[in-house]
Amino acid sequence: MGGFCGNKNILAPKKCSGEARHRGLTQNSAPGPKGADIKEFGDSESGPPLIPMIHAIEAGNKPMVAAIEGFALGGGLELALGCHYRIAHSKARLGLPEVTLGLLPAAGGSQRLPRLIGVPAALDLIITGRHVTAAEALQLGIVDQVTDHHTVDAAVKFALSVAGRPLDARRISSYSCPPVSGDLDALFEEVMRKVRRGARGAIAPVACVQAVRAAATLPYARGMERERELMATLFTSGQARALQYSFFAQRAVSRWSTPSGARWDASAPKPVRKVAVIGLGTMGRGIAVALAQAGFPVVSVETQEKQLTEAKRAVSQMLERGAKRRGVAAPLDKMSYSSNIQAVADVDLVIEAVFEDMGLKKKIFQQLSAVCKPDALLCTNTSSLDVDQLASQTRNPELVVGMHFFAPAHVMKLLEVVYGPRSSPQALATAMQLGKKMGKVSVAVGNCPGFVGNRMLKAYVEQAFFLLEEGATPELVDSALEEFGFSMGFFKVSDLSGLDVGWKVRKEDGLALPGVSTGPSARIRQGRRYSPLGDLLCQRGRFGQKTGSGWYQYGKPGGRVATPDPWLHSFLEEYRAQHGLVPRRIDPQEVLERCLYALINEGFRILEDGIAAGPEDIDCIYVFGYGWPHYRGGPMFYAAMVGLPKVLERLEHYYRAHPDVPDLQPCSLLRRLVASGSPPVQKWKEAIKKLHSQL
Numbered sequence: 186m187g188g189f190c191g192n193k194n195i196l197a198p199k200k201c202s203g204e205a206r207h208r209g210l211t212q213n214s215a216p217g218p219k220g221a222d223i224k225e226f227g228d229s230e231s232g233p234p235l236i237p238m239i240h241a242i243e244a245g246n247k248p249m250v251a252a253i254e255g256f257a258l259g260g261g262l263e264l265a266l267g268c269h270y271r272i273a274h275s276k277a278r279l280g281l282p283e284v285t286l287g288l289l290p291a292a293g294g295s296q297r298l299p300r301l302i303g304v305p306a307a308l309d310l311i312i313t314g315r316h317v318t319a320a321e322a323l324q325l326g327i328v329d330q331v332t333d334h335h336t337v338d339a340a341v342k343f344a345l346s347v348a349g350r351p352l353d354a355r356r357i358s359s360y361s362c363p364p365v366s367g368d369l370d371a372l373f374e375e376v377m378r379k380v381r382r383g384a385r386g387a388i389a390p391v392a393c394v395q396a397v398r399a400a401a402t403l404p405y406a407r408g409m410e411r412e413r414e415l416m417a418t419l420f421t422s423g424q425a426r427a428l429q430y431s432f433f434a435q436r437a438v439s440r441w442s443t444p445s446g447a448r449w450d451a452s453a454p455k456p457v458r459k460v461a462v463i464g465l466g467t468m469g470r471g472i473a474v475a476l477a478q479a480g481f482p483v484v485s486v487e488t489q490e491k492q493l494t495e496a497k498r499a500v501s502q503m504l505e506r507g508a509k510r511r512g513v514a515a516p517l518d519k520m521s522y523s524s525n526i527q528a529v530a531d532v533d534l535v536i537e538a539v540f541e542d543m544g545l546k547k548k549i550f551q552q553l554s555a556v557c558k559p560d561a562l563l564c565t566n567t568s569s570l571d572v573d574q575l576a577s578q579t580r581n582p583e584l585v586v587g588m589h590f591f592a593p594a595h596v597m598k599l600l601e602v603v604y605g606p607r608s609s610p611q612a613l614a615t616a617m618q619l620g621k622k623m624g625k626v627s628v629a630v631g632n633c634p635g636f637v638g639n640r641m642l643k644a645y646v647e648q649a650f651f652l653l654e655e656g657a658t659p660e661l662v663d664s665a666l667e668e669f670g671f672s673m674g675f676f677k678v679s680d681l682s683g684l685d686v687g688w689k690v691r692k693e694d695g696l697a698l699p700g701v702s703t704g705p706s707a708r709i710r711q712g713r714r715y716s717p718l719g720d721l722l723c724q725r726g727r728f729g730q731k732t733g734s735g736w737y738q739y740g741k742p743g744g745r746v747a748t749p750d751p752w753l754h755s756f757l758e759e760y761r762a763q764h765g766l767v768p769r770r771i772d773p774q775e776v777l778e779r780c781l782y783a784l785i786n787e788g789f790r791i792l793e794d795g796i797a798a799g800p801e802d803i804d805c806i807y808v809f810g811y812g813w814p815h816y817r818g819g820p821m822f823y824a825a826m827v828g829l830p831k832v833l834e835r836l837e838h839y840y841r842a843h844p845d846v847p848d849l850q851p852c853s854l855l856r857r858l859v860a861s862g863s864p865p866v867q868k869w870k871e872a873i874k875k876l877h878s879q880l
């Protein structure tokens with residue numbers, strides 16, 4: 186973003202063109218095109234004070250023209266709004282994305298934008314933080330002209346053409362917001378209701394609405410005071426710190442490395458021109474859609490004719506719906522189908538997404554190895570099976586990796602890319618790059634049961650079951666988790682995805698056993714405490730929403746509204762009585778500590794084992810794949826915020842009370858981090874490396 190400073194009759198460009206290196210900003214210094222330098226937040230002030238500088242620009246008596254190239258985001262756009270005119274290159278992108286960092290546009294952006302483009306349009310941009318193209322900016326009235334040529338030259342020309350014109354009408358701070366159709370209070374109340382519902386505890390979107398309301402109802406100077414007050418609250422909140430951490434965490438995970446020394450910058454991905462998906466169940470369909478939407482030709486193989494016919498219809502519908510939403514043409518021509526695995530002979534990469542059965546997957550990998558080009562990458566979408574065992578079925582095990590998508594695969598942002606001991610750096614780089622092209626947050630993880638996400642989830646789920654045994658209800662557990670910020674508590678999620686999914690896994694793991702329902706062994710498996718509650722519900726055909734009942738009641742099979750179920754409450758009472766369990770009052774704090782700290786403890790074990798490279802990897806997995814509230818950063822960041830000594834102390838407390846639950850035993854890495862002074866989460870990687878080298 187560039188600006189122009191008037192000087193007598195000559196207008197000289199300010200030295201901050203779009204190509205110029207963006208300059209950082211502490212709270213007060215000049216913003217670059219991407220807005221304030223987030224890394225500098227919290228540092229001592231440097232550079233010219235931003236808000237007075239914008240005021241000085243606006244109050245100047247020479248025309249100031251902002252020349253916008255590349256990005257004009259956050260503070261960058263706020264500076265441009267202080268200018269008298271704005272000219273953008275056609276490829277420029279503009280926006281006030283502060284809300285995504287837990288902030289609001291606090292250099293006058295929340296006060297000037299509604300005055301310039303009206304309350305509804307400004308609310309949309311400020312609450313969502315979305316970027317707009319130059320064309321949309323022109324349509325909204327944010328910029329005065331769009332050029333395909335040299336923006337600075339166009340701005341000079343423009344400035345000369347307006348030289349001498351009065352500037353009063355160009356000072357946005359002197360405007361009143363354009364009147365809205367209908368009642369202003371009603372408009373804000375409606376917006377606030379929607380925002381609160383969608384924000385699920387996030388405070389920045391709410392503060393953004395309050396700031397725009399101030400613009401619409403107060404004189405500019407008082408609006409600026411309100412903007413500052415609201416920003417001060419946000420700025421010092423844990424939420425802003427968490428969201429800014431998450432911004433950098435997403436970028437850190439793309440710079441992956443593995444314990445074998447493979448690294449993102451030293452491993453060139455293979456070109457991928459055509460992809461195959463094997464199996465067109467729910468996951469396969471979503472993966473095929475995501476690939477086609479990213480522009481890849483996809484051949485989808487499904488051997489069951491009935492399933493293939495249904496899938497073709499469903500995939501086309503999903504592509505059409507997605508295209509309609511995005512206002513583009515549906516990429517139907519990218520899709521081809523076959524019931525014959527020979528159809529994958531010419532693809533560069535295959536993603537197997539058949540039923541979660543090792544025997545079946547092994548057979549498919551043998552076939553793929555015989556049919557595919559020798560250098561084709563063979564990927565599995567397994568959520569829990571051993572990637573290395575599948576690799577051993579092929580001619581080139583180094584070309585096998587896991588690509589673990591999350592349902593629905595065309596919507597969820599997360600992709601776990603699982604490398605086995607034999608996966609080559611190039612295979613990993615290729616899968617990571619494919620994920621990026623599909624718009625996923627791709628996280629490289631090692632191969633172990635459950636990888637990162639599901640391995641941690643196991644500890645969390647177990648605690649939820651134990652809490653029911655000890656006196657809680659599904660409603661109590663879920664409301665504590667929802668209050669924390671999850672969109673749904675564990676029991677509602679379980680009803681939605683189907684209780685039979687976990688039951689099948691527990692049966693395969695030798696945990697859910699038929700006929701062991703009474704006596705001391707009913708609640709012990711493999712030498713540790715076990716709760717058969719989920720199995721007992723499945724034995725009664727209660728699989729969740731699809732059967733009309735599970736942990737809640739849904740009225741009819743396929744019902745979507747969860748209501749507490751008196752049958753379930755009596756069932757829990759009988760179960761406790763049968764097993765001699767005396768129910769006690771459980772408070773929401775215990776629910777959170779038991780569920781979340783058990784999960785976090787497993788996260789430390791994963792770091793200790795080198796399955797995830799750092800806390801950022803785990804946090805991205807939980808934020809983008811498991812509904813962890815974004816404004817809480819992720820489980821490992823949360824642990825650091827709570828304080829590692831406190832997490833350790835609570836785990837010790839609960840492990841003393843439940844010595845038969847090994848997941849509650851604090852992991853040695855957690856102890857060592859506490860002993861080494863609980864470094865901030867950004868320093869854990871170093872600390873872990875040091876601890877590993879001392880072993």
Ligand SMILES: CC(C)(COP(=O)(O)OP(=O)(O)OC[C@H]1O[C@@H](n2cnc3c(N)ncnc32)[C@H](O)[C@@H]1OP(=O)(O)O)[C@@H](O)C(=O)NCCC(=O)NCCSC(=O)C[C@@H](O)CCCCCCCCCCCCC(=O)O
Nearest residue numbers: 212219220221222223224259260282290291292416417436
């Ligand atoms: C710009 C992007 C869209 C580019 O995406 P792209 O994919 O091309 O590239 P990357 O995302 O990989 O980025 C490349 C590289 O750059 C780094 N980076 C990007 N943006 C920033 C940034 N804003 N700060 C720092 N670093 C940034 C990124 O990390 C990469 O580096 P790496 O080393 O990892 O390779 C995309 O990057 C993007 O979306 N960026 C974020 C844009 C954004 O959100 N900008 C808004 C910033 S917030 C802001 O501007 C605030 C303003 O409103 C000004 C506020 C003034 C406050 C003054 C008043 C305070 C009063 C109250 C306080 C009182 C408190 C008290 O009392 O104590």
